[in-house]
Amino acid sequence: MKHLPKHLRPRWRYLAVDIETWPDVDIDRGTFQRHLWYAAQNLVGDAGSAAVDLSVLSFSFADGHGEALVRVRRDEVERGRAVVASLARIDGSDVGLRVRGVSGTVRACEEKYMGRGPIGTDQRHVVFRGTERTAVTAADRADIRLDDGFTGATTLDLQ
Incomplete structure (x- = not known):
């Protein structure tokens, strides 16, 4: 099967998300992805969730601090940011999420917004x-x- 021409491929934007919670809370990538999808369904519905198409590309979390790289469709960045902002609890634990920035490529997002790792504790x-x-x-x-x-x-x- 041939690839789609470049002008027909989906266009993406990448959100650098900062994660903060209590030090004894343990969050993994799958749990974060699942709660992000549920938040999208609750906020924008099934059709809206499919249009936003949120996917966690990279995730790191330790000692209550972490970061994630979330992919969203280019025309749905505002709704994607709203979904991230609406997520307040993961597995019953309070969590604070903040979008550090939005970029057009994974590399630019990592270099500009995710250059530093988790805060040393x-x-x-x-x-x-x-x-x-x-x-x-x-x-x-x-x-x-x-x-x-x-x-x-x-x-x-x-x-």
């Missing part, structure tokens, strides 16, 4: 509300382990 003990607790720190913030989960804090909250 460190586990240490901090004093929070008068009690010494374990925390996962990254840059200028900390995720402090409490009895019933985590709470987010900045370095100013820890002083």
